[in-house]
Every structure is written in structure tokens, then in C-alpha cells.
Amino acid sequence: MTARVARxxxxxxxxxxxxxxxxxxxxxxxxxxxEITQDNTLVPHSPTLQNYSNLFAEKDFGAYLTNSIVVTSVxxxxxxxxxxxxxxxxxRFRLVxxxxxxxxxxxxxxxxxxxxxxxxxxxxxxxxxxxxxTWLGLIVIYTAINVTFVVWMMxxxxxxxxxxxxxxxxxxxxxxLSAFRRIVVxxxxxxxxxxxxxxxxxxxxEFLFALVITATPDSMTMPRxxxxxxxxxxxxxxxxxxxxxxxxxxxxxFALFVQRHLVRGLTLGAVK
Amino acid sequence: MTFGRAPRERLQGAQLDRALPYFLLAxxxxxxxxxxxxxxxxxxxxxxxxYRFGRPIKSVGLExxxxxxxxxQFRNALWVTVKFVTLAVALETxxxxxxxxxxxxxxxxxxxxxxxxxxxxxxTPVVVGIVFRLIYATDAxxxxxxxxxxxxxxxxxxxxxxxxxxxxxxxxxxxxxxLMFLILLAGIQSLPVEPSEAxxxxxxxxxxxxxxHTLPMLRPVLAVAIVLRTIxxxxxxDQVFVLTRGGPGEATRLVSLYGYDTAFKFQQVGYAAAxxxxxxxxxxxxxxxxxxxxxxxETA
Numbered sequence: 001m002t003a004r005v006a007r008x009x010x011x012x013x014x015x016x017x018x019x020x021x022x023x024x025x026x027x028x029x030x031x032x033x034x035e036i037t038q039d040n041t042l043v044p045h046s047p048t049l050q051n052y053s054n055l056f057a058e059k060d061f062g063a064y065l066t067n068s069i070v071v072t073s074v075x076x077x078x079x080x081x082x083x084x085x086x087x088x089x090x091x092r093f094r095l096v097x098x099x100x101x102x103x104x105x106x107x108x109x110x111x112x113x114x115x116x117x118x119x120x121x122x123x124x125x126x127x128x129x130x131x132x133x134t135w136l137g138l139i140v141i142y143t144a145i146n147v148t149f150v151v152w153m154m155x156x157x158x159x160x161x162x163x164x165x166x167x168x169x170x171x172x173x174x175x176x177l178s179a180f181r182r183i184v185v186x187x188x189x190x191x192x193x194x195x196x197x198x199x200x201x202x203x204x205x206e207f208l209f210a211l212v213i214t215a216t217p218d219s220m221t222m223p224r225x226x227x228x229x230x231x232x233x234x235x236x237x238x239x240x241x242x243x244x245x246x247x248x249x250x251x252x253x254f255a256l257f258v259q260r261h262l263v264r265g266l267t268l269g270a271v272k
Numbered sequence: 273m274t275f276g277r278a279p280r281e282r283l284q285g286a287q288l289d290r291a292l293p294y295f296l297l298a299x300x301x302x303x304x305x306x307x308x309x310x311x312x313x314x315x316x317x318x319x320x321x322x323y324r325f326g327r328p329i330k331s332v333g334l335e336x337x338x339x340x341x342x343x344x345q346f347r348n349a350l351w352v353t354v355k356f357v358t359l360a361v362a363l364e365t366x367x368x369x370x371x372x373x374x375x376x377x378x379x380x381x382x383x384x385x386x387x388x389x390x391x392x393x394x395x396t397p398v399v400v401g402i403v404f405r406l407i408y409a410t411d412a413x414x415x416x417x418x419x420x421x422x423x424x425x426x427x428x429x430x431x432x433x434x435x436x437x438x439x440x441x442x443x444x445x446x447x448x449x450x451l452m453f454l455i456l457l458a459g460i461q462s463l464p465v466e467p468s469e470a471x472x473x474x475x476x477x478x479x480x481x482x483x484x485h486t487l488p489m490l491r492p493v494l495a496v497a498i499v500l501r502t503i504x505x506x507x508x509x510d511q512v513f514v515l516t517r518g519g520p521g522e523a524t525r526l527v528s529l530y531g532y533d534t535a536f537k538f539q540q541v542g543y544a545a546a547x548x549x550x551x552x553x554x555x556x557x558x559x560x561x562x563x564x565x566x567x568x569x570e571t572a
Contacts, residue, residue, distance in 0.1 A: 010374055016387050021403045021446065022395075024414045029404055040417045068313055086300030089293035103297070105563050110308055112559040114499065116528045116553030120545045121311030121318060144307030147300050148432020152356050176292060205396040207510040212536060218295055223398040223510070230402070236414045244402035248395045255394035259387060262394075 008009075028241035036237045051242035059239070061246065064225035071135055075142035080196055082143070083150025084188075088180060089152070090160035092166075093182060102174035104155045115145060116208060123212045123223045133215045141209050146199045146268040152197075157191030158184065197258050205249050222247045312552070315545045319419035323541035336546035346547060348522050349530035356437070356526060358507040360444040365498055366453025367445065373482070375453075376460040389450035397447070401514025404443045405430075407513075436516055440524050443511055448504075452497055458495030460486070492568060499562040504553055527551050 011129075028036055030047040039045070055061040090100040122141060131137030161184060169179040210224035219227070226243040229236060255262060319336055321328035340346050375382050392400070407414045416426040429435045463486065471481045487494075491523040509528040514517065518525030518533070525533075528548070535544035 014371070014385055015388055017446070018392060018450075021407055021414075022391065023397075025403050025406050028412070036412045040420050040423070045274065062547055071539055080562045082300040082303060085296040089296035090417070095293060095295035095297075099297075103301075107304065108566070109305070109556070109559045109563050112503055112562055113530070113555050114504065114553065116507045117555065118308060118311045118315060120541060120548060121315035123535075124314065124318065124541075125307070125311050144303045145464065147303055148308070151300055182424070201394050205394075205398075207396075207398050207513075208532075211513075212532075223396050226396075226402070227514065229526055230405075235412075237406070237407075237409070240402055241406060244399040244406075248399040250392055251394055251396060255390055258385065259390050260350070262390060 004271045023240050025244050028237060029237050029245045031238060031241075033236065033238045036241075051054075051238045052246065054239060055246060059225070059229070059243075060220070061222075061225060061243070063217040064220050064222045065250075067135065067217075067219055068204055068221040071142065071219075071227060072200055074135075075139045076146060076196055076199045076203055078139070079143045079146035080192065084154050084185075084192065085146045086147070087151045087154035088158055088184065091155045092163070100179060104152050109213055110143070111148040111152065119208060119212065122209065126213055134220050135219055137213050138210060138219065138221070141213070142203045142206065146203065149199060150195055150200075153195040154188065154191060157188045157195075160191075161187045174177060193210045193258075194262075197255075197262060200249055276528055303466060315552075316433045316549055317544035318551050321542040321545075323535060323539065328542065332542070333414045337550070339543065340546060340550060344526075345522065345525075349525050349527045350551075352437070352522070352525060353506065353527045356441060356444070356508070356524075357502055360448070361498060361501050361503055363441070363445045364449045364452045364501060365494070367449045368456050368497075369494075371449070371453045372456035372460050373458055373486075384481050386454075389453060390505065393450050395447075397510035398514055400447050400469060401511040402445060404439065404446075404511075405515055406434075408439050430516055431520055433520055436520060437523050440512055440515060444516065447511070452501065455493060455497040456490070459490050459497075492565065496562065496565045499558060499565060502558050503555055503558050503562060506551075506558075 027044050029051055030049065031044045032048070032050075033043070035041055035045065052185050087104075089095070091102055094100060095103075113212075126132055126137045126141070129137070129140075131140065165183050165187070166174075166176075166179045170176065174182065192207070204221075205223060206221070207223040210221045211227065214220045214224055220228070226240075227245045229240050229243050288564065303356070303416045318328070319334055320331055321461045322330050330442075375385065375483045395403075406412065408427070409415055409424050410428055412430070413429075419425060419427055429439050466479050467485045467489070471485055472478075476484070506527055507528055509532070512524055512526055512529055516524045531544050531551070534540045534547065
């Protein structure tokens with residue numbers, strides 16, 4: 001009996017710690033600024049969606065959302081294609097300088113080092129290429145960052161697929177590449193999905209490069225656009241809360257939907 | 273991972289085209305070289321320049337590096353970062369381990385807990401910053417509201433150096449303890465149960481069993497989790513940018529934020545590049561260690 005009480009107390013405590021902060025943001029997002037700063041209500045007394053419609057009508061959240069979706073989907077797609085081909089090469093062939101063993105680890109090392117250390121030269125590169133404040137500038141950066149991770153993840157997924165299946169297909173007349181497409185890719189589909197999910201979350205959430213590369217609603221992503229609302233003195237709490245909810249909502253829903261596949265990516269393959 | 277060699281040799285011997293794998297690899301490698309490696313090397317070059325209005329105007333050799341050592345603001349940023357990382361990762365490890373042990377034995381209700389715990393990790397970090405500003409803020413915050421409901425005063429957190437710093441640590445703990453938990457839970461569930469059970473039969477208490485059996489077996493996983501989290505915490509930027517912008521004063525100014533300000537606010541591009549090269553090399557050392565550990569855990 002006491003063990004049962006202890007367990008449920010523990011569970012309720014965990015849920016409360018995680019969810020109450022989120023509740024507060026959601027509650028603030030349907031209050032007016034007056035209610036937030038003066039009335040001190042714990043539950044909104046007259047909930048309104050005004051803050052949300054203002055984000056679209058008066059700010060540029062429609063554009064931010066579009067930019068985020070375009071930049072995320074293009075860069076994740078391209079990095080999945082490039083990364084999978086590369087991963088297949090190191091999973092199945094023996095290369096010069098034992099690259100097949102070193103390359104994956106080199107890329108993983110790059111993925112682990114926080115991107116902030118190359119912030120300045122990457123900014124200078126994008127400046128030189130004249131890609132500041134464009135989709136393409138962001139896509140180039142995000143593709144490169146994702147490729148490191150895709151190669152690392154997909155290599156281990158490809159290695160889990162028995163070589164015999166491809167060999168059999170090739171004996172039956174497939175070329176190496178058609179065997180890859182017909183046999184390997186379908187078998188690696190769960191791996192591709194897991195990798196894509198993690199890449200989508202990381203890319204959608206990215207802020208640092210978006211902060212220095214983008215400057216107008218032409219290319220600002222959701223996190224970047226949200227940050228424009230954060231004033232230093234006069235803060236529009238209601239809009240900020242609504243922007244926070246709006247910014248996080250797509251990715252949280254997406255993540256909960258696919259949570260089964262999430263853990264391996266989050267732990268960089270350490271947990272299967 | 274052991275079956276790799278023999279079949280690979282078979283393929284190599286039997287099949288065509290030695291060039292094919294290089295063609296497959298080339299696009300991925302080129303993108304990474306162009307966008308990540310070249311800039312890093314370029315950053316080393318930039319770190320020896322003096323910039324004005326975003327353009328290099330003269331070469332200053334290693335002066336930017338020597339300046340770093342006598343820059344009290346850089347030293348402070350480094351110190352704040354080390355304090356932040358140590359405190360946050362320590363708390364996350366202890367809490368994550370406790371939670372994992374708590375959940376490892378129970379199955380009912382745990383799925384729900386796991387689902388909930390995913391939320392802090394996947395929420396946009398900028399939004400995590402907003403969530404915590406809405407908790408700490410003096411005029412709009414949850415803590416002030418609760419305090420006034422209980423008849424107290426409005427709270428002052430983000431204007432107090434110590435409290436703001438601890439507030440930032442707490443944010444990180446909220447966001448990343450779930451990751452520790454997930455890694456360690458998987459680690460615990462993959463451990464053999466016999467040694468712990470044998471110990472229990474021999475009359476060892478659960479605390480002794482944990483210290484003598486569970487913890488040593490868990491060590492490799494624990495090490496990977498700690499090192500990965502440490503490296504990641506070193507690069508924390510988004511949350512602190514939203515929560516405090518490094519303030520009050522320099523109380524929460526992490527190295528990442530100081531570097532950003534130096535380059536984009538004070539326009540000292542070369543100096544900031546030197547800062548990031550220095551920090552980058554420190555982190556790289558950690559990362560290499562992390563990769564070796566990951567490999568060991570994978571092959572174990």
C-alpha cells in the first residue's frame with residue numbers, strides 16, 4: 001500500500017514539475033497584458049485568442065512559419081539523401097586510409113561539438129556568398145549540420161542489414177545501386193524515419209545561425225521571429241506567450257506523434 | 273558489430289567498381305568540408321586579424337589570443353560557464369539516475385511519464401527561455417503571482433545575480449534531466465538482474481546492492497551521458513539569450529553569449545574568433561573522449 005502511494009506521488013510530482021511551467025505559458029497566451037501584469041490570475045478569467053490572431057495580423061508569423069517549414073523540409077530531405085549514400089559507402093565498402101572506420105567518427109565528433117564555435121566563420125562564409133537573409137543561406141548551413149548526423153546514424157542502421165540480401169539481389173541481376181534502392185532502402189526505412197525525425201526537430205528549433213544570418217521576415221524562422229518580440233524593458237508578455245506556444249506547438253505535436261522513434265536520435269545512437 | 277568484416281571482403285572481391293563508394297561519399301563529404309571544416313580553418317585565420325566594420329584591416333598575429341588571457345570579462349564568462357555546466361550536469365545526473373531507478377522497477381504509469389518527459393527536450397530552446405521568463409518575471413511571473421496570492425511580496429529573481437544564475441541552472445535541469453533519465457533507464461534495463469538478485473538473497477540492502485552492483489555496471493553508460501551533456505551544456509546559448517541576455521551585469525554571461533556580443537554587438541570579429549577557437553579546441557578534446565566512450569558502449 002505505501003509503495004503504491006509512493007509510486008503515484010512520484011508520478012504526479014514528475015508530471016507537475018514538467019507540465020506546470022508549460023501550463024503557465026499557455027494560460028498567459030490567452031490573457032490580456034493587463035490581466036497578466038495586474039490581476040494576478042492563476043486561471044485566465046476571460047480567455048481570448050486575440051494574441052494569436054495579432055501575431056498573424058500585426059506581426060509576420062505567417063511568414064516565419066512558412067520560412068521554417070521550407071528551410072526545415074528542404075535541408076532535412078537533402079541531408080537524408082546525401083547522408084544515406086555516404087553512410088552506405090562506409091557501411092559496405094573498404095576504403096583508402098580505412099576511411100570507412102574513421103569518417104563516421106570524424107563526422108560524429110563534428111556533430112557533438114556545439115555549433116557556436118564556428119558561428120563567426122560560417123557567418124563570414126554566408127556573407128561572402130551573398131546569402132545573408134535568404135532561405136538558401138540557412139538551407140546550406142542546416143544541410144551540412146544534418147549530414148554529419150545522418151551519416152553516423154544511417155551507417156549503423158545499414159550495418160544491421162545482412163549483406164546476403166543485396167548479394168542475392170545482385171546475383172539475380174540487380175546492379176549495386178538498384179539493389180541499394182530496392183532492397184536496402186526499404187529495409188532501412190525505420191532508420192531513415194528515426195533519423196529524419198531527429199533532424200527535423202533540431203533544424204526547426206535552431207536559433208543561433210538564424211539569429212545572425214536572417215534579418216527580415218523574408219527568411220526569419222519561427223524561433224528567430226519569436227525572439228524579435230522579446231524586448232528588454234517593455235515586454236509584451238501576452239504576445240510573447242502566444243508566440244512561444246505557437247512556435248513550440250508544431251514540433252511538440254510532431255514529437256509526441258513519433259516518440260517511439262525519438263530516443264535513438266536524442267542519444268546520438270547510444271540507446272537503441 | 274562483429275559480422276562486418278567477412279561479408280565485406282566477399283563483396284569487395286566479387287564486385288565491380290572500386291570508385292563507386294567514393295562517388296557515393298563525395299557529396300556528403302564536400303558539403304561538410306565546405307560548410308563546417310573550411311569555416312573552422314577560416315576562423316583560425318580570422319582570429320589573427322583586426323576587424324573594423326566587419327572587414328579585416330590588419331593582421332595582428334597572436335595578439336587576440338594573448339589579449340584573451342588578460343581579459344577579465346572573458347575569464348568571468350569562462351568561469352560562469354564552468355559553474356553553470358558543473359552544477360547543471362551534476363543535478364541532472366543525480367535526478368536522472370534517481371528517476372531511472374524509480375521507474376526501472378515499475379511499468380504501470382511509466383509510459384505516461386516517458387511521454388511527458390519528452391516534451392521539455394523537444395520544445396524549441398528559445399521557447400524554453402520564454403517559459404522560464406514567464407515564471408521568474410517580477411511583474412508577470414508565476415512565482416510573483418503565487419507569492420502575492422499567499423500574501424507575500426513580488427519576487428525578484430532576474431535582477432539578482434545569484435538568483436538569476438540559479439534560475440538559469442534550473443531551466444537547464446528542467447530541460448535536460450529527461451535526456452539523462454532516458455539514457456540511464458535504457459542502461460539500467462539492459463543490465464543483467466542476477467548479480468543484484470544474488471546480493472539481495474545474501475541479505476544486502478537495496479542501497480548496498482545499488483552501490484556494489486548497479487552503479488559499477490552502469491558506469492560506461494553514465495560516463496557517456498555525462499560527457500555528452502557536458503559538451504552540449506557548454507554551448508548553451510538560446511535559452512540564456514532569451515532569459516537574461518547574460519545579465520544582471522555579467523552574472524549569467526556564458527562564453528557563447530560573450531563571443532556573440534563581441535562579434536555582433538562590439539564588432540570585434542577577430543577577437544571573438546580567437547575566443548571561439550580557444551573554446552572550440554577545449555570542447556573538441558571532450559568530444560574526442562566522448563566519441564571513444566560511445567564506441568565502447570556500442571561494441572559492449
